[in-house]
Amino acid sequence: MKIDSGDTAWVLASAALVLLMTPGVALFYGGMVRAKSVLNMMMMSFGAMATISVTWVLWGYSEAFGESWHGLVGNPFQHFGLSNLLSDKSVFGTIPALAFVAFQAVFAIITVALISGAIADRAKYSTWLIFTVIWATIVYFPVANWVFAFDGFAATKGGWIANSLKTIDFAGGTAVHINAGAAGLVLALILGKRIGFAKDPMRPHNMTLVMLGAALLWFGWFGFNAGSALGANNTAAVTWVNTMAATGAACLGWLATERIRNGHGTSLGAASGIVAGLVAITPACSAVTPIGAVAIGILAGVLCALAVSLKFRFGYDDSLDVVGVHLVGGLVGTIAIGFLASASAPAGVDGLFYGGGLDQLWRQAVGAGAVLTYSFVVTGLIGLALHKTLGFRIERDAEVQGIDLEEHAESSYDLGSLGGGGLSHAGAAAFGAPTNNSAPTNSSTPAATPNRQGATS
């Protein structure tokens, strides 16, 4: 196959767009928590960017897209470190292998980052980082193989959902959103409720950050969905328009639900509706017409707006509604394909409402159910193991005081001038010099000065 420069340009640009979604998630989630935990919330997303970037090039890509073992998991050793894919002879479709590697990497990153919203304000940061690596290895990479690895594209044999079951999941309603939502639910159950859940006011501390995050998500999502065409072509254009239409409709659906139920359409409702619509159209954007996309959007906006209240009824603290938005939105989009798919869209399949019968519907339901069940069970095992050994939750007092101070020794906002106590050790910590309350300093202790001079001369 020959490399097409247009396709390659679009996929590389899309990969960058999708990478921007994870800081978008950080802002979206960060604004929603209280001021004492915004840094930790954002650091959970940034941490996932760091750990998964490294994990992906080592064994993650190979596990997801290497030669598949019975359609269940790719061979993690085949492309370990990626060095055998660097030649310009390594071409998948019309793009360089590494363009595909880059594009899929950012999917893995954001899926992991999405989970963090369910356990806001209370997760031990070191355990979270370890969790991201284990979870990606045992849950995300295999599931990505099931859903995204088509036979004969990156490997001769791909995953079972994509090739045998033939569930339509264009950009990750199952592998990304149902997967992250189910994982979030089970982690929220394992870690338990935040202190004061459903009693203390836990309002978003900064709605403008939430809106900015939602805007970046919407922007980046065009890379997520239209980039999944893996080419600058008609499929990319159709999925782009469907992504826009569904998102607008979901925003309206959520606002209308709030207006009827609570009397006001809120900015958090608009931002949440946008994300719900993006989630729901993700699997479906290649399979429906723009009218179908609007229908999916409205459905997702209304159902997710109703679903976010379930946590109070059932008493689980999915703090930022990863379940209500991503699990429910992912299910809505994945199942809706069975009803609303139209053969006039690029996927070329008719759903129930377009005379296709029940064939696609059961494939969608089984695919969604399989990912949900696998993610719930295996994440539960990982979460419990980490919780019992390393501990997954910070101490009570630390949580009350605020996780930013406990886990990162920082405060998010210094808006007043009264906080300062003076610089205690300028640069000393960075060079390992003793502090005041440890052994007396002697003149041979490495000090900041010589290194600084070296750096500036």
Add this chain to the structure above:
Amino acid sequence: MKLVTAIIKPFKLDEVKQALEAYGITGMTVSESSGYGRQRGHSEVYRGAEYKVDFVPKVRVEVVVDDVDAGDVAMVILKAAQTGRIGDGKIWTVPVEDVIRVRTGERGLDAL
């Protein structure tokens, strides 16, 4: 001397300041504060969950004045800050033993 403290609705601050200036008051201290009285708080809804927010944002205006002006100053603030609706705030007056101007060391009325 008396300290007149008024807790008012934030959007009334400009009117109160202008009224005090018109009366001849030359300085005041203003701070943002929060609280509730009979008004209690208000409710806010986030993703369908209704939160009762008890502490409502207010502005605290503090003026130190000569004893004979205290009653008038309180009435000036009252007229400027009143909307007649719930949550207009409170005004109270307490005696002040001494005032010192930091720059010059002047005391008492000279320091106002």
